[in-house]
Amino acid sequence: MNAIRLTPPSGPVRATIPLASSKSESNRALIINALTGFRGTLHNVSAARDSQTMIRLLQSDDSVADVLDAGTTMRFLTAYFAVTGQHKTLTGTPRMCERPIGILVDALRALGADIDYLKNDGFPPLATKGFSGNGTNRLAIRGDVSSQYISALLMIAPTLPDGLTLELTGDIGSRPYIEMTLRQMEHFGVQALADWATKTITVPPTPYMPADYSIESDWSGASYWFSMLSLAEEESSQIELLGLKEASLQGDSAIVDIMRPLGVESTFTDRGVILTKIPAQSALTWDFTDCPDLAQTVAVCCAVKGVVLTLTGVESLKIKETDRVFALQTELRKIGAEMVEVEKNTRYEVRTTHSIDTVPTFDTYDDHRMAMAFAPVAMRQEVVIEEPGVVAKSYPSFWEDMARVAGVRFEG
Numbered sequence: 001m002n003a004i005r006l007t008p009p010s011g012p013v014r015a016t017i018p019l020a021s022s023k024s025e026s027n028r029a030l031i032i033n034a035l036t037g038f039r040g041t042l043h044n045v046s047a048a049r050d051s052q053t054m055i056r057l058l059q060s061d062d063s064v065a066d067v068l069d070a071g072t073t074m075r076f077l078t079a080y081f082a083v084t085g086q087h088k089t090l091t092g093t094p095r096m097c098e099r100p101i102g103i104l105v106d107a108l109r110a111l112g113a114d115i116d117y118l119k120n121d122g123f124p125p126l127a128t129k130g131f132s133g134n135g136t137n138r139l140a141i142r143g144d145v146s147s148q149y150i151s152a153l154l155m156i157a158p159t160l161p162d163g164l165t166l167e168l169t170g171d172i173g174s175r176p177y178i179e180m181t182l183r184q185m186e187h188f189g190v191q192a193l194a195d196w197a198t199k200t201i202t203v204p205p206t207p208y209m210p211a212d213y214s215i216e217s218d219w220s221g222a223s224y225w226f227s228m229l230s231l232a233e234e235e236s237s238q239i240e241l242l243g244l245k246e247a248s249l250q251g252d253s254a255i256v257d258i259m260r261p262l263g264v265e266s267t268f269t270d271r272g273v274i275l276t277k278i279p280a281q282s283a284l285t286w287d288f289t290d291c292p293d294l295a296q297t298v299a300v301c302c303a304v305k306g307v308v309l310t311l312t313g314v315e316s317l318k319i320k321e322t323d324r325v326f327a328l329q330t331e332l333r334k335i336g337a338e339m340v341e342v343e344k345n346t347r348y349e350v351r352t353t354h355s356i357d358t359v360p361t362f363d364t365y366d367d368h369r370m371a372m373a374f375a376p377v378a379m380r381q382e383v384v385i386e387e388p389g390v391v392a393k394s395y396p397s398f399w400e401d402m403a404r405v406a407g408v409r410f411e412g
């Protein structure tokens with residue numbers, strides 16, 4: 001499957017979308033359940049490759065754990081294998097081996113874990129080689145690189161002899177993901193104390209209790225449907241998204257507020273949420289510190305609508321599946337838009353400069369979110385998307401779902 005051709009709907013969009021379940025919630029539930037001795041029951045675990053990889057690696061006796069391109073799987077399993085004293089080699093795709101992990105490894109070493117880098121210091125591949133259990137129970141850790149290091153440490157913290165206190169330093173990025181971790185730990189019987197004023201989180205040494213846990217649909221995946229409804233030409237268009245809750249653990253539920261000025265009203269029901277069209281604004285400013293995975297969705301949507309978008313809080317985008325800032329800048333040009341760096345690394349502006357009359361072919365940079373963020377452009381014009389299989393990382397049925405609202409043809 002080399003490319004996919006998408007063509008606009010011929011009339012109003014009317015669709016009900018099942019959505020994938022959250023890979024973030026799934027991967028936390030899987031790690032915590034492993035720490036109960038696999039005694040709980042998880043419902044609606046995500047079919048996302050990142051979660052299926054987590055399941056496979058938790059069950060495997062193999063000494064090599066290849067996480068492919070799954071960031072949470074790499075970070076959470078490193079902590080899990082390290083403190084459970086398992087001897088494992090953790091590796092991943094070439095890009096995964098460029099994504100930093102030094103902050104987490106330093107912290108785990110301070111807790112008493114023996115970890116070696118196998119190639120470059122600070123990056124996978126690495127080997128976990130046992131756990132002495134006589135390290136510190138208080139750590140300072142940067143909060144501005146990846147929250148996944150913090151979530152990884154929090155989840156293993158209650159199994160340490162004296163628990164763990166984390167002092168987060170610097171700004172905190174992706175904080176809702178840390179809160180998601182704490183809420184899920186609580187569900188399994190561990191009550192941590194988070195003081196956001198002092199940026200200190202204390203986890204007591206407490207055994208996890210087995211529990212039933214049901215995973216919600218994925219709000220990050222939902223964001224593409226908000227974008228599609230925003231871009232749908234016909235005012236009577238409507239999309240229903242199943243399995244989402246208004247009171248969600250997922251910070252990406254912020255898409256409800258981000259998309260209102262872009263012309264999408266959300267009405268919650270007992271099945272999920274119904275999206276309808278309302279008038280849109282001509283400019284939007286948003287800080288993506290809490291929800292970095294939404295930046296691509298919103299940037300593309302604004303570019304197509306001609307809404308001037310100012311983005312801040314996107315520093316972490318450069319160390320994700322690809323350098324997402326570069327990828328966005330390059331692909332947005334194909335639809336006559338530019339993403340200009342207004343202040344170095346901290347503030348960007350997306351503006352539409354001209355319209356195009358050719359069919360754009362979007363590259364996806366081994367990044368599921370590049371494919372899914374650009375797919376909604378097809379609400380307005382025909383597009384081709386390269387390597388559409390990338391969506392498997394978080395939302396394997398994305399193109400199947402997309403076929404409910406647009407023409408979808410695989411090519412090559």
Ligand SMILES: O=C(O)C1=C[C@@H](OP(=O)(O)O)[C@@H](O)[C@H](O)C1
Binds near residue numbers: 023174177316
């Ligand atoms: O903990 C998680 O499940 C995630 C945290 C975020 O990463 P960072 O904390 O690195 O921003 C997010 O981008 C990623 O998709 C999932």
Ligand SMILES: C=C(OP(=O)(O)O)C(=O)O
Binds near residue numbers: 071
């Ligand atoms: C950044 C992402 O995932 P991860 O860091 O877990 O690879 C993502 O899904 O957008």
